[in-house]
Amino acid sequence: MTLAVGLILVLLVAATAFVLARGRAAALRSAGPGRQRLNSLPFYHGAFAFLWAAVPALLFLAAWTPIQQALIEQSVLASTAGQQLPDFDLARDSILEEARNVASGAAELAFNPAAQALVPEYQAASGRYSLIGSGFALLLALAGAGWALSRVGLNLRARAGVEKWLMGVLVAASLIAILTTFGIVLSLLFETMRFFSMVPASDFLFGTSWSPQVAIRADQAGSSGAFGSVPLFWGTVFIGAIIAMIVAIPLGLMSAIFLTQYAPGKLRSVLKPLLEILAGVPTVVYGYFAALTVAPLMRDLGLAIGITSASSESALAAGLVMGVMIIPFVSSMADDSIAAVPQAMRDGSLALGATRSETIRKVILPAALPGVVGGVLLAVSRAIGETMIVVMAAGLAANLTANPFDSVTTVTTQIVQLLTGDQEFDSPKTLAAFALGLVLFLVTLFLNLIALRVVRKYREAYE
Structure with missing residues (x-):
């Protein structure tokens, strides 16, 4: 049996x-x-x-x-x-x-x-x-x-007994989620402590050179790797929080405004599902599009305007495609927040002589601001955790540069590189991935907490 x-x-x-x-x-x-x-x-x-x-x-x-x-x-x-x-x-x-x-x-x-x-x-x-x-x-x-x-x-009292069982199941499911989070944090923390016992935390957090290749023998060239993570986190912020947001915030917000304020009902019923399809496209498809279409265009653009160092793998190409990918996150949150504003506020503003655009700018958007800000911060959290697009379009070079036409890399990309293949979990090269993962986890958690705090603090309850 x-x-x-x-x-x-x-x-x-x-x-x-x-x-x-x-x-x-x-x-x-x-x-x-x-x-x-x-x-x-x-x-x-x-x-x-x-x-x-x-x-x-x-x-x-x-x-x-x-x-x-x-x-x-x-x-x-x-x-x-x-x-x-x-x-x-x-x-x-x-x-x-x-x-x-x-x-x-x-x-x-x-x-x-x-x-x-x-x-x-x-x-x-x-x-x-x-x-x-x-x-x-x-x-x-x-x-x-x-x-x-x-x-x-x-x-x-069979019904009360059944409800107690179901309550126990729900509590157990909640505890599993919480314990899983604790397990992830503890596993990252334990391996990170091992890494910091080999590499000083100050060198990791404030170093500007990233070269994790550690030689097997002490007399081999490059036996002392460089583990400065600043270029990695700068690349993450540059691609995910700057370039991608420059694309996603205006397009997502304007899409939400058009769909809720200007589009007829039939047109909205067609455009909104089409827009949200972007959220269901696999990231590897975005990566193909970035590597084969957007990256060559960005390289040619850089060369055309006189930037001789323009690379076929650039932060600009990855950021643009990533921004398109997270448009639905910004648009959906903004759409829901704008739709939640009472019609009476719109009618009151129009009755006082305001135009439709003035009503949107001075009444609707301020009222919907908490939801919009929360959606933007959640979109940033999604962007900084993206890997495939960066691997295929931005390259693997850890460059500390503000030139969007240069090749850069991100934290998630380096984690993939460090943990690919057979690795010894006693070397600082492999353990560095856990330190990167822990810091990235804390950054994402911090952004999510800010988003929740903004939504709760400035949320307006309308009848």
Whole structure:
């Protein structure tokens, strides 16, 4: 018996408990000289039994799965074939992984004889512990179903019990999200501390030279890498927060104004979905467009105006395409904020003699400003985390320059470069990616907090 079979049996028991509990509650309501009044509807009695039968057993299966893997590996290592494995961790783990794949059906045959000898041990241990886990989960399901069925009666507050279960599920989902965030932060923080034990934090935060290539031998050229992150963060700000915003804010805001104030209803129903399609285009497609179309045009433009250093990979090309990509973020937030302004304010301004453009500039936009600012800050957060467009259109050179026709790079691009391929997680070159990720995470979090604070502080409640 596998855990999948155990899961199916648990769900069957829970479904049976649902049918029996609902039928018993319906029978109680119809029994007697008149219709007896149940505290909860029969459906809630069935749901109450289903949850008590399913949830504890499913939680046990979720907890048992990693425990089972550890027990299986321990049983395999304790076998005669397992005791003959090499002491070297990497070689032993490789053999165990190969045997595990063959035993699970992911591979047909093990090339290593030692791995092939472990396949029967894996199959036997897997079957044994799967049977134990599935059996215990089935017992839990039967016990929960039996207890819930014994509680079915006229006075059972089944609806309140179901709502408590659902509240627990919602709280658990919230905790998972929070704990995942904490796990991300702690993993970044731990590796960043290891990096700062090798490279001074001041050199990383304030250095202006980025060359993370660290030699394997001390006598090799370039053995002391440079980890100054200022060029990377400047490239991120230059592309994502300056060039992209110069494109996205005017176009997004003017699009929102046109769609909400000038466009007829039929035209708006067509243009708004077309505009929001931009948000669904994969970033790699934007990257192709930037590399094959926009970048050559920007290079030719730079050469035409006398900039001889104009590169085919430039900050301007990446920023322009990135700005087009985040137009829907600005436009949608501005659209919703402008639409939320009461019609009475528009009518009052027009009644006092203001033109439509004056009403937009002096009444509607000030009233919608919190939503517009919040959308802009969220768009900036989205832009500074973009990778593919920068990789394909801006290049990989860590240049500290204000020339938009030069090649620059960003934090996310360097993280991809540092973690691509087989890496040793004991070198400052690889650990630098975690330091970059932590700083970028803090910057994005700060921008999101500012956006939320602006929206909450200046939000107006209209009736």
